Amino acid sequence: MTRFVVLDQITRNQLGEFPTVEEAEACLLRFVNADPSAAEHLEIWDDELDVRLEIDPAALRPAPAA
Amino acid sequence: MSGSRSIPRRFVPLRLRRASSLARASIASGHGSRSHLARHSLLYRIVEGCPPDLDDFRSYEVLGRPYNRRDFFKGVGVSMRTTRERAIAIARYYRQGRAVATVDIRGAQVAWARTGGQGQTRSGVWLKPDPVVQTRSGVWLKPDPVVQCDEHE
Numbered sequence: 354m355t356r357f358v359v360l361d362q363i364t365r366n367q368l369g370e371f372p373t374v375e376e377a378e379a380c381l382l383r384f385v386n387a388d389p390s391a392a393e394h395l396e397i398w399d400d401e402l403d404v405r406l407e408i409d410p411a412a413l414r415p416a417p418a419a
Numbered sequence: 420m421s422g423s424r425s426i427p428r429r430f431v432p433l434r435l436r437r438a439s440s441l442a443r444a445s446i447a448s449g450h451g452s453r454s455h456l457a458r459h460s461l462l463y464r465i466v467e468g469c470p471p472d473l474d475d476f477r478s479y480e481v482l483g484r485p486y487n488r489r490d491f492f493k494g495v496g497v498s499m500r501t502t503r504e505r506a507i508a509i510a511r512y513y514r515q516g517r518a519v520a521t522v523d524i525r526g527a528q529v530a531w532a533r534t535g536g537q538g539q540t541r542s543g544v545w546l547k548p549d550p551v552v553q554t555r556s557g558v559w560l561k562p563d564p565v566v567q568c569d570e571h572e
Contacts, residue, residue: 358513360513363477363482363484364477364478364479364482364497364498365464365466365475365498365515366478366479366493366497366498367498368490369493383489383490384486386487387485387486387487388484388485388486391484396513398513
């Protein structure tokens with residue numbers, strides 16, 4: 354079963370593994386919201402395909418309220 | 420970030436244990452037969468090289484990096500593995516470090532929980548109170564919990 358793993362390359366910590374990429378992105382976004390510089394060292398990997406996903410944290414941000 | 424914050428009760432994992440009660444806890448929870456951790460009290464941390472240094476054990480909290488309180492344990496903890504083989508595989512797979520340090524957490528002022536899913540080998544170790552900050556000798560812990568370090572590249 355595919356898992357999406359959120360990694361931090363600064364602390365070498367695994368911040369979570371999730372069954373869907375959306376959940377992994379939500380985890381990553383929480384850290385980026387707390388510290389925008391975290392985007393530079395957070396990664397999401399597809400555990401089954403053995404690939405790092407290209408994530409644009411800016412694209413994950415919820416649209417600001419009108 | 421303050422080191423004296425209270426732990427949100429709802430986030431305390433059911434299997435959170437003090438290191439000193441590791442073996443007893445594992446046996447009591449029925450995982451004794453398959454738990455490397457229960458038998459040896461050893462965990463494996465991916466590090467940059469041998470010998471490891473303090474930077475190899477920095478949490479978000481120690482680094483002063485902000486994080487959401489929802490991620491409290493991820494913020495004050497460091498990831499470890501319960502088998503050396505898995506740690507090496509992860510280090511290679513995710514390009515996280517050239518070596519794996521074997522850590523004996525008996526007697527260390529830490530709390531731990533198995534945080535991976537069923538059948539996985541991920542553990543979180545929460546350094547609270549933080550031994551890196553509290554040490555006065557410049558040594559990470561007394562006794563130093565790193566008992567072995569192996570480079571895999």
